Amino acid sequence: MTAREIVPGVFSVGAIDWDRRLFDELIPLPQGTSYNAYLVKGEEKTALIDTVDPAKEYELISNLCRMGIERIDYVVINHAEQDHAGSLPMILEFFPDAVIVTNEKCKDLLIALLHVPAEKFRVIRDREKISLGKRTLQFIITPWTHWPETQLTFLEEDRILFPCDLFGSHIATSDLFMSDERTTYVAAKRYYAEIMMPFRTSIRGYVGTVRGLNPAIIAPSHGPLYKNPSFILDAYADWTSDTVKNEVVLPYVSMHGSTLKMVDYFTDALIARGIAVKPFNLSKTDTGELAMAMVDAATVVIATPTVLFGPHPLVVYATYLANLLRPKVRYASVIGSYGWGGKASETVVKMLDHVKVEVLEPVMVRGLSDETALRGLDRLADEILKKHQELNLV
């Protein structure tokens, strides 16, 4: 990618990864991604804010070379993860006089993850400022806006916020700024679900902190920049709030059709009661789509057949992920079938120990559901409706 000017003297110098389709060997990237790094030129000093994934380190270096950058005084690292800090060793090779500017926790992590020499750092505290000459960088330490060492950098004079991963989206696009609100909203929500949702409680407080800075531009480390910061700040305020929607997310697996019959019946039963339902066949589901659906649903019902004596392994995988991502769902239940016994529903419920949910009585049926078994699903749908009514969602 070629370097691009954001405002005079401030440039986007990172790389677009058009081809990448998987992150952390876990998260699908249907639209690729970008690793945004920024160069800020003051009258006296030049700062690089974050770097790129090491797979793209030569692109970063070539952008800087083509711009004729001969000296970098500071490399600000907002987050120690390798897709942003991973090209730091190469930057230090090309710009050996550069000083790394970051907080104490991030310094420790960078030394552990990248073996960066300890004497290269200037450690900053919360709200500390560094002058570049007519341009000032302010650092706001915001632990658990992804990792324990995460921080934000604010360029005061131009009112540009560099929050690294926070507010980002996995989109490879040639647009520097967001051009299509709907596409960006969905990608940013998906990104929030996959990366930020476990830290909802912590992030919620920092949305106000960011509003207080009154940024003119938000420049995250993945995806396009926002010229209208309230677009993404309002979205984050909504996603991190305790407000849930009249929705049931229904991840399921069926091997021979018995569980599928229950899922189909239950889906219709919820629709008939005016409850939105999102079934996901786990053998075909993109986990990012599933995570995104859990951002604001009030209830999750997991549907599983019984494999030997427990839940289907795909259900175990999805339940484990949900427990890690810790969505704000209020109610959970399990439905499914078995042939000769087993403890599928108990195992699934036990796995949800990190999510604060009320468990509604599971409906487990032997073999193919008959009329009596289907009445059990009606009862569960009625109970969900009652719970959603109590929350004033219906």
Add this chain to the structure above:
Amino acid sequence: MATYMCMICGHIYDPSAGEPVQGIKAGTAFDQLADTWSCPVCSAEKRLFQKA
């Protein structure tokens, strides 16, 4: 005594068990933990715990 959940990693502080790894004795209420106490699993600050 109430148990508290870490809002970052989901670890539960159970006063009846204390935190043996951190030398916190069984029977120590959450309120009695120092303000500088942090989660034994993920190191999140005490303020990031909520009643379970």
